[in-house]
Amino acid sequence: QVQLVESGGGLVQPGGSLRLSCAASGISFSLHMMGWYRQAPGKQRELVATIASGGFTNYASAVRGRFAISRDGDENTVYLQMTSLKPEETAVYYCNAAASAITARGGIWGQGTQVTVSS
Numbered sequence: 001q002v003q004l005v006e007s008g009g010g011l012v013q014p015g016g017s018l019r020l021s022c023a024a025s026g027i028s029f030s031l032h033m034m035g036w037y038r039q040a041p042g043k044q045r046e047l048v049a050t051i052a053s054g055g056f057t058n059y060a061s062a063v064r065g066r067f068a069i070s071r072d073g074d075e076n077t078v079y080l081q082m083t084s085l086k087p088e089e090t091a092v093y094y095c096n097a098a099a100s101a102i103t104a105r106g107g108i109w110g111q112g113t114q115v116t117v118s119s
Contacts, residue, residue: 002026002108004095009113014087016117020080022095022110027076032107033100034071034078038091038115045094049080050101058101085117 008020020036035050049059049069057069068081078095093115098107 004097004108004110006093006095006110006113009093009115011116011118012085013119014085014117016085017081017083018085018115020082020093020095020113020115022078022080024076024078024095024097027097027108029071029076029097030073032097033104034069035096035098035101035104036069036078036080036093037096037104038089038093039112040088040091043091047101047104048093050104051078082115085115087117089115090117091115 003025005023012018030053033052036048037045038048039045047060051057051069051071066084071078092112094112095110096104096107098104
């Protein structure tokens with residue numbers, strides 16, 4: 001059984017921070033590229049950050065320098081540390097596992113966790 005479960009979302013004030021977690025089960029964690037994507041109301045789902053099994057990371061330009069993606073292979077968990085959050089970053093954040101970023105849409109998706117940035 002393959003499953004990705006996100007957690008850590010919630011309400012945060014502009015400029016605040018949140019740490020999201022994604023627990024993976026039923027997959028060979030070390031063989032997958034892990035990623036975080038987000039989808040705001042009325043918007044398409046967009047890439048936030050990815051991390052390869054070897055630790056190489058990639059970030060959307062909008063979040064580079066403020067967000068950090070990491071993975072813990074022993075626990076099959078990927079994290080997204082978000083700082084200096086902006087109201088326009090309110091969205092459902094999804095965890096993804098795929099062979100590569102190119103094939104992410106056809107990969108494994110979690111149910112998402114809501115992040116709301118508001119005062």
